[in-house]
Amino acid sequence: MSTNLNTKELVEVFDTTLRDGMQVEGVSATVEDKLRIAEQLNHLGVHFIEGGWPGANPKDVEFFERAVKELRLDASTLVAFGSTRRPKGKVDDDATLKNLIDANTSAVCIVAKSWDYHVTEALQTSLDEGVAMVADSVGFLAGHGRRVLVDAEHFFDGYKRNPEFALRVLEAAVMKGASHLVLCDTNGGSLPHEVGATVEAVIKHLGSDVTIGIHCHDDTGCAVANSMAAVLAGARHVQGTLNGLGERTGNTNLTTVIPNLQLKMGFECLPEGHLERITAVSHHVAEVLNRPLNPQAPYVGASAFAHKAGLHVSAIARAKDAYEHVDPETVGNGTRFVVSEMAGKATIKMKADELGIDLDGPAINGVIDDLKRLENEGYHFEAADASLELLMRRATGWEQDFFRVESMRVITDETGDAPFTTEATVKVWTGNKREVHTAEGNGPVNAIDKALRASLQEKFPHLEKVHLTDFKVRILDGATATGAVTRVLIDATDGSRTWTTIGVSGNIIEASWRALEESLIFGLLHASQ
């Protein structure tokens, strides 16, 4: 069943996060962002970094200028992307090709239309001219000393309709010196068995003098599987993006396909010892783009190695490979035991050890009782690590002495067509000092947060570093509508650490207040340690 090979064969990784990945909805990266991501990709050790399309995008011209000058890439080759020359045009005065040369990279990747329909309809030209555009452009770029990769656009759809034309495009590219032929499933509709069969046929037809690559999109949820099917059929170059960024459903997720190829299929994709960097790089890039990583992401997600059912914990500790498909440390992730109402003593003990809290038997029972009672009220500690930690610390007798709240009040009002206003007043003791502050906010939580911070900032200047990054509200048990219980989760960060707290109450303001208070306590606790 296993396909492990005895010698590690190389599968090149071509990252297009900075070009195709930027097509994802809702993301817009600055040149600075892109430079930082390129550094991360080099740190990970991918073979190629496609940086953008100089000319089509003015930002990308600046990116290449700076990247070539500023970046020290020791593992990766920078690639500029473009298209073939215009129909009926000449290579010597083609703006796109000129921009590619001007980008000053050693390698370039050009898109070539390999579906006859797109040549005759989108380009409105003949199939012969379609082939000539590819041949001329590859020849021109190779003549300028560039290594030329060719992205055969819509290859799988084109090959189904007119295999002869699709293969003619590839042949022309090889003859003019292309180093790579990358077969693209541009519309993303192919399935693994189809991709495997087509790649096999192409390799049979072309022989093995040129590297065959694969470029997939996830429209059938099979981008990763399609890429692996291509590799099984002989492709040795995989294109994709970090975290599956990309248009529509995204490109092949490199953070999934690289571990699959390397850990399960015996190929070498990254330099020795680099695979364990992949989780950190994935999170770093998500951070740069301000686009939260899917916790369910294979290998790198926060939930990828999270175990829930309490009864299994001791068994997992005894034989990890009976419960985890790979060792999480191979990809720089870790096993995580999620604590919920179903947690047993062993889980609580392990969690406490992980946090460096010394819990004895009675304290563990106390924690279990608290969890049961609170989860019954609507608390949900799985998602609120910081509140869980505070609960465990309290079970050891600890109490926070940073501040004591005497009272709080929040008023929202509206008169006629004037906008809503909200103000909060808090009266707080920090040690023996009484602080009374009122603040306006664009909502009750914002106003309370401001007033509370105003009260604490003198004594705890560290709080300036603590920011709330997310705020989630869930109404539990819709049956009683506005009389229902509200659960509020607040995410916060101090720049190096991030944490989540929870508040539950029939009153949404109280629930928010509880979560906010805990969030600041946690921030203060870890600043003072």
Place this chain on the structure above:
Amino acid sequence: MSTNLNTKELVEVFDTTLRDGMQVEGVSATVEDKLRIAEQLNHLGVHFIEGGWPGANPKDVEFFERAVKELRLDASTLVAFGSTRRPKGKVDDDATLKNLIDANTSAVCIVAKSWDYHVTEALQTSLDEGVAMVADSVGFLAGHGRRVLVDAEHFFDGYKRNPEFALRVLEAAVMKGASHLVLCDTNGGSLPHEVGATVEAVIKHLGSDVTIGIHCHDDTGCAVANSMAAVLAGARHVQGTLNGLGERTGNTNLTTVIPNLQLKMGFECLPEGHLERITAVSHHVAEVLNRPLNPQAPYVGASAFAHKAGLHVSAIARAKDAYEHVDPETVGNGTRFVVSEMAGKATIKMKADELGIDLDGPAINGVIDDLKRLENEGYHFEAADASLELLMRRATGWEQDFFRVESMRVITDETGDAPFTTEATVKVWTGNKREVHTAEGNGPVNAIDKALRASLQEKFPHLEKVHLTDFKVRILDGATATGAVTRVLIDATDGSRTWTTIGVSGNIIEASWRALEESLIFGLLHASQ
């Protein structure tokens, strides 16, 4: 290349959103939520709905009691999940098996250990006893008239290590009357070519008298591809969850695998004409669980058929299948052109006709402009039918004259250890009469609702029949935390009709107030008609 068959063969869909799906981190559904989801699954037309594990979870006992009584499932069979009897135990006094019988469903699914290691280590018993546990339990349940499906846990890992034992477990289950053998990739580490080869071997060994099923997890990003590989090898029953909910990286996403099997591989999974419901059902379930749907989700995601502005809109319109891998309407989704967001005049006109509102050309344009502006602010009218109707009526010049709000104010305060209190005061004109009322509530929305009703009840006694039935809050842009935009949805009913309204604001109180006001206006409008 194509695998389309001439006759449509059936692949059964077994949904385990309500059992395995609930293992996803951060989701905790109420019994009410689960009943609503079961209705959606039946509406979609899956063959089996696995409702939970009665006994292991007290909420699931209540679910089955209510589901069997209250739900009218015309397409789906409800399934209770459990395990085999305890080692060395007897079936007659086994609590798990008793709970399964008590759940009163016509079909049950039990998990059977098929990896020798888990029998000897986790269960601490012999392999013979492992087989006997399966045989006895299947026999017992079948003897009670239940259709018995067997989930062969860790099957793929077990088969790799000890194929003889793994097959013995399957054989025992078949001999005692199991209708289905479901091969589970419990740790999720398998790849498509491995799954295909193993399923083929199993079917060769067992013959075709029993239905072979497949149950995958997405730890290699291949749950969908693995399921299809199993079907290509002869499996005819696919288990999964809506939106890929599930522990760690999630289960096979049914919203991806169903369209793949049906549109691309020629199988029948859902009743004729039901596939186009899948996008709405997917979004509905995400909404019930307050767990935003991944916009990149294949087929059902908001970005799945989104085209960037650069693409030629007219070219796509001319030849959609050159740019889209399937027609989005087959799955109830739609082509979307990003940036130039267009609602479509025809759609608006159809909706207005449906509501009996006469919209002329300029009014339709007005509605489209309003929709664009408001959706940009965070409104989402798909989920708020009543607010959409009010918006359309306003485009015809209509304005509500039931009441006019002069001002409102809501105060929440807390002193020391006293409980939080909230009171609202509203000043409202009904015709020429000024009403001023203050009410306490267990939260701001509840207090405002009470005060507003107190002001209106004399003139509109009908309002007594109007009840708010659900209240949902979503924070739209996590990036600015408490400064983010809040979207509130309120469901209401007057006993015969139910409706949903929406409010959006940076201030959660204002958003709630807007949704509440609209909800009462809609109730009054339809009472007076």
